[in-house]
Amino acid sequence: MLTIDWKERLNMDTADFLKNKLPKGDYDFEIIFIAYPERVNGKIPAEVISQVANNIVQQLGKKHELYLPFYNALWAKKGDYGKQAFAQILSKLLHRKPSVYMPVLEGAISTADEAEIILFWTRLCYLLFVNILINIWIRFLNLGTAKIWIYRALL
Numbered sequence: 405m406l407t408i409d410w411k412e413r414l415n416m417d418t419a420d421f422l423k424n425k426l427p428k429g430d431y432d433f434e435i436i437f438i439a440y441p442e443r444v445n446g447k448i449p450a451e452v453i454s455q456v457a458n459n460i461v462q463q464l465g466k467k468h469e470l471y472l473p474f475y476n477a478l479w480a481k482k483g484d485y486g487k488q489a490f491a492q493i494l495s496k497l498l499h500r501k502p503s504v505y506m507p508v509l510e511g512a513i514s515t516a517d518e519a520e521i522i523l524f525w526t527r528l529c530y531l532l533f534v535n536i537l538i539n540i541w542i543r544f545l546n547l548g549t550a551k552i553w554i555y556r557a558l559l
Contacts, residue, residue: 406451410440414452418459431477433460434485453485457492468497469504479512487520491527 406414417436425432437452464471475493478486490512498505513521 406455410452411455414440414455415459418456419463422460422463426471426474429473431474431481433478433482433489437485448485450488453488454492457489458496460489461493461496469501472504472508475508476511480515487523488527491523495527 414437421433421436425435433456436456437448440448440452442449461468475490478490478493480486482489494505494509498509509524513524516524
């Protein structure tokens, strides 16, 4: 579990990366989290990568579309950490603009091996699937027949 101090440090380092490095085309995002002291089997914990990826999405705000080359570089050139961040970032952005991010996802899947496709499923597709189910549930709750449908489903 990340401490509040480390979350704040990762937030500040992410902001610095987005301000000073990313606009110049420097995609070495590892600089954000490489100082994190704890390792699991010699690797940075997935929770740290997830935190950084979420920070990137949050801090880019509505300008997220401008950085498609960065997302592609995460997948193609940044190894396991980049692929984890890529999956996390796309899980947050794909539903916002599917027409923009679906080709990015398709390009990544076309070069992915089996383990990487499983990563996509666990991070991205599963979240989208749950989101779709929640939206369907909300629509049924807004209808007067929701109770009837639920009772029939339980029988």
